[in-house]
Amino acid sequence: MIPPAFDYARPTSVDEAVRTLADAGEEAKVLAGGQSLLPLLRLRLAFPELVVDVGRIPELRGVREDGDMLAIGALTTHHDVVHDPLVRRHAGLLAQATETVADPAVRHRGTLGGSLAHADPAGDLPAVVLALDAELVAVGPGGRRTIPARDFFADYLQTALAPDELLVEVRVPKREGWGFRYEKFHRVAQSWAMVGVAALVRRDDGHLAEARIGLTNMGATPLRASASEEALAGAGDAEAVARAAQEAAEGTRPSRDASASPEYRAHLARVLTKRAVLAAAGMG
Amino acid sequence: MTHISVTVDGTAYEDDVEPRLLLVHYLRDRLGLTGTPIGCDTSNCGACTVELDGASVKSCTVLAVQADGCEVTTVQGLARDGEWTPLQRAFHERHALQCGYCTPGMIMAARDLLRENPRPSSDEVRKALEGNLCRCTGYQNIVRAVLAVAEETSASERQSAQGQSAQEVTA
Structure with missing residues (x-):
């Protein structure tokens, strides 16, 4: 299939990109790695008048430490995230989940910022940044602003980004010593997650002191399994974890599609939450 | 039309292309390098995989303009x-x-x-x-x-x- 015709701009700085977006109004689309946008264009599900290719803006790439945060450039590819020693050390959950995104060729092109800005509820990384309590930094004509992950995902494929704003950085609090695991269920190797669960746990003296659980594909946006998180505080054995995991689907609104009913997705959320938390806590 | 320079299997090319042209179509239709097939059109099958600056990519999911200034290797450039x-x-x-x-x-x-x-x-x-x-x-x-x-x-x-x-x- 051939994408619809569009104009093309390739800015070389964030300022130039933001000016280009502001001039174009609502009819522009940002192209990063293109692994979500190009399939949409080919299937003619998107008709932008202008595609703004930010792929050659070097300042958007790479990972650096910033106090107790990791600052990951929005254009850092999945491949680079998986192999980055800082990410592996301070945000192992992100590295592990990113390794399950699509396949190696897609991970060479696809970017962290692109995946988050695309905001597909079946995408793996939105639930991960939600569980990590990450912050997303956007630049627009009015300057820079920081958006907490919990306020970033607005609806199905919708984010808090204005049309003239560019996502430039993902800031992740360092979480050394926390256990983590991303569990996802999908029918074939490279298909989208039917449901995914991102678990982070802090252990203290043989029990779980704190748990953060992000859910993939359990609603129009990624969600936190708050009821399970509360029930997990103080859990000391696998049975207590299993009981808490029973509440993983509380407050979610999973969709119905060709691969699963809402009831089946709720079941998967409970099973995967148990698996992910047990593995993260080293109780599996 | 956007001007691109791209090296494919060791040969340098200069071309004016529509921004919407996919790299795989550029390789096959413009350069005649039909050794890279199109399988699925949905980024799933990987039949069109080539190397872009030394890393594998699905050439149906890359625009030709994104390959500007890059080196592409197809299966025809291996021997x-x-x-x-x-x-x-x-x-x-x-x-x-x-x-x-x-x-x-x-x-x-x-x-x-x-x-x-x-x-x-x-x-x-x-x-x-x-x-x-x-x-x-x-x-x-x-x-x-x-x-x-x-x-x-x-x-x-x-x-x-x-x-x-x-x-x-x-x-």
């Missing part, structure tokens, strides 16, 4: 003076193809794996090829072919290491 690469030879010798449609993509994806991990396990080969579909279901022999190349390479490295230590002894 040197008619001599196949070890991977191409192994696919031939281990019957790693039936209809052959997925083969260019499989070989390009396997090259990527062996560059990063020259001694992969069978599971690692399967994981590395998960973005490439074979509808004749020849996966068993595809995995065998990739493992055979890894073994060949390490055997020849062992030999040359032994040769070296033998030389050191004589010296």
